[in-house]
Amino acid sequence: MNDKETSSLPSRHEERLGLLLWFRLSRFYNQSLRRSNAHLKEWGVTITQFDVLVQIGTHEPLTQNELAEKLFVTKGNMTQVLGRMEELGWIHRDQEWRKKVLTLTSSGWELFHLVVPRQEQFQASQFQGLNKEEQKQLLDLLRKLQQYNEHMEG
Amino acid sequence: MNDKETSSLPSRHEERLGLLLWFRLSRFYNQSLRRSNAHLKEWGVTITQFDVLVQIGTHEPLTQNELAEKLFVTKGNMTQVLGRMEELGWIHRDQEWRKKVLTLTSSGWELFHLVVPRQEQFQASQFQGLNKEEQKQLLDLLRKLQQYNEHMEG
């Protein structure tokens, strides 16, 4: 590949921007993921479990499919993650018709109230490299991207 | 948690923004990852392998540690991913002093020239929800975040 020659062509340039954005995004995400897991380790919670905890805690009651949709993961994945969380005694899974209704146990609520404020604070610190205005900008750009892509997939 | 009451407090609000940013970011990243893998499936390549292919192809020769640093992943992970890519005949791993020097095989170069332009085009389409100006803004914000966090970790 010949960077210097092709980058002067505008159409190539735009394509490059896409790849650059992908690289930046995935690097930052990976870093952020690792740091979050390290931070949550103190309470024996993974970032995935934390996300599930927040979703159930704020939208209870939820079914597994609804949860998977909210988290943008497959339902097969939910089976595994929720299985472990049930073992740990953080959630109830009650069969109801052909659905399973998810709620937090008292132990789950305890964890929720303990960990959510800490993690909020931690995530705020992760984005300290941007001022408040820039943070809102970033949120807005991500919102636009998601809306557009959702619209594309129908 | 009582959303409506606590969100009026400014300090709480800022912390919320951090959590919101994290959620948006991870949802978009997951979506993007899934779509990229689906797109690359045509050539039997995963997005991880693609990232490795690009790094080696553009920075050859590289050691495994250098590659891990560029991709922001652990060296243990590289051992596994590179092992598979070596089996597939895409890369050479030549022991040199106490390092292993990575280069692409002719088959690897073939794949590189076949897949990179397609994936560039695909990634460009992933960010079409933003105009060129907004894409540059996003890139800039991500760059700032990474620089700040790198500086923090020292």
Added chain:
DNA sequence: CCTTATCAGTTTATACCTAAACTGATAAAA
């Protein structure tokens, strides 16, 4: 009533990723 479709969740095989402990080689210090 019986057949067929749909739907929620599970299972399986495979890949990715981490942290932490380990190996073996080179380099530095005693």
Added chain:
DNA sequence: TTTTATCAGTTTAGGTATAAACTGATAAGG
């Protein structure tokens, strides 16, 4: 020279994620 430190890469155990095939229950159509 012997010991100790460091460094690149590997291994292990465990969690996360997917796609695709499957199960079993409910719903719809014949």
